[in-house]
Amino acid sequence: MKKLPIRVLQRTLCPYSRRLRAYVSEKQLELEFVTFDPDEHQDELARMNPHHEVPTALLPDGSPLYDSLLIMEYLEDAHPEPRLMPKDAVARARTRMLYDVAGMLGPALPGFVRAPKDHPERLRRAAELAAETCHALPLLDDVSDYALGAEFGFADLSLPPLLLRALEAGLPADSLPTRVRRWVTAAAGRPSLGELFPEALAALS
Ligand SMILES: N[C@@H](CCC(=O)N[C@@H](CS)C(=O)NCC(=O)O)C(=O)O
Numbered sequence: 241m242k243k244l245p246i247r248v249l250q251r252t253l254c255p256y257s258r259r260l261r262a263y264v265s266e267k268q269l270e271l272e273f274v275t276f277d278p279d280e281h282q283d284e285l286a287r288m289n290p291h292h293e294v295p296t297a298l299l300p301d302g303s304p305l306y307d308s309l310l311i312m313e314y315l316e317d318a319h320p321e322p323r324l325m326p327k328d329a330v331a332r333a334r335t336r337m338l339y340d341v342a343g344m345l346g347p348a349l350p351g352f353v354r355a356p357k358d359h360p361e362r363l364r365r366a367a368e369l370a371a372e373t374c375h376a377l378p379l380l381d382d383v384s385d386y387a388l389g390a391e392f393g394f395a396d397l398s399l400p401p402l403l404l405r406a407l408e409a410g411l412p413a414d415s416l417p418t419r420v421r422r423w424v425t426a427a428a429g430r431p432s433l434g435e436l437f438p439e440a441l442a443a444l445s
Contacts, residue, residue, distance in 0.1 A: 269319060
């Protein structure tokens with residue numbers, strides 16, 4: 241483990257914070273994760289992140305980095321080994337498209353997680369999550385369980401943490417397309433993710 245003097249403001253259940261924690265663990269890096277409630281520190285967070293969201297990272301000189309994907313890209317540039325972002329241009333483009341698709345789940349996920357059980361809003365959001373997830377299908381490798389081939393990589397932290405958050409909150413696993421379920425199960429089989437989503441892992445088995 242390589243310890244870096246970077247503080248990360250995070251929320252325990254936030255899937256984007258957990259995405260970053262899983263990434264850091266795969267990279268064998270150690271960052272200081274600090275639990276932070278965006279609602280209680282709105283002004284402070286607004287000075288660091290125009291989206292007022294966690295995760296937000298602070299470099300040793302106090303300069304902020306925001307957005308889980310952008311923080312991961314920074315870490316990948318600064319600490320290339322072990323490499324999680326593929327070198328191949330097509331695989332890199334597919335990785336970025338999978339993060340784009342993950343972004344499409346963004347609006348439905350909090351709606352699903354927050355809606356009371358059996359509320360029509362919850363069913364509507366569940367259907368929306370399943371429908372948006374289908375956009376990932378043409379980008380996924382046909383044979384392997386991971387997104388782009390036999391190796392776990394950057395792409396495997398795109399949709400899986402968000403879907404694991406939904407599964408943990410009660411999304412039925414069979415509402416996901418079979419290929420996506422296979423992908424999420426493989427991703428959650430990595431200790432880096434599985435340890436952060438134990439309830440989702442149980443729901444998948
Ligand atoms: N695209 C952002 C999304 C981050 C995000 O939506 N974070 C949520 C928590 S999971 C947040 O901070 N929302 C504001 C709030 O909780 O007040 C990322 O990848 O970091």
